[in-house]
Amino acid sequence: QGQLVESGGGLVQPGGSLRLACAASGFIFINTTMRWVRQAPGKQFEWVSSIGSDGTATFYANSVKGRFTISRDNAKNALYLQMNDLKSEDTAMYYCATDKFKGQGTQVTVSS
Numbered sequence: 001q002g003q004l005v006e007s008g009g010g011l012v013q014p015g016g017s018l019r020l021a022c023a024a025s026g027f028i029f030i031n032t033t034m035r036w037v038r039q040a041p042g043k044q045f046e047w048v049s050s051i052g053s054d055g056t057a058t059f060y061a062n063s064v065k066g067r068f069t070i071s072r073d074n075a076k077n078a079l080y081l082q083m084n085d086l087k088s089e090d091t092a093m094y095y096c097a098t099d100k101f102k103g104q105g106t107q108v109t110v111s112s
Helices: none
Strands: 003-007 011-014 018-025 032-038 045-051 058-060 069-072 078-083 091-098 106-110
Touching: 003 091, 018 032, 018 091, 018 106, 032 069, 032 078, 045 069, 045 078, 058 069, 058 078
Parallel strands: 011 106
Antiparallel strands: 003 018, 018 078, 032 045, 032 091, 045 058, 069 078, 091 106
8 A cells, every 4th residue: 555645735725726736656646647636624524526537527516517627747756736715615524545445634724
């Protein structure tokens, strides 16, 4: 099993932006569909976005479509999530994940 390490979370005001990053190691990243999921306090995990192995196919939950952009750099074994126009309901722990495992997460808090 590989390792995923997220970074880039923080406190941001509504309408602000953050860019999350995920460093992958220990598995063949270039062959792996990657995703971002999140978990708000007291709620179940929610799928946010996925990206195919070559980066050409991207998918988004309706709740973030048009505001978030997923991308990857296979040369760097890195996954990203650009989050714009953040809302209070985006507050959650964000995880980088494969279909088999996920990282430790990075906290995103949207508050004025």
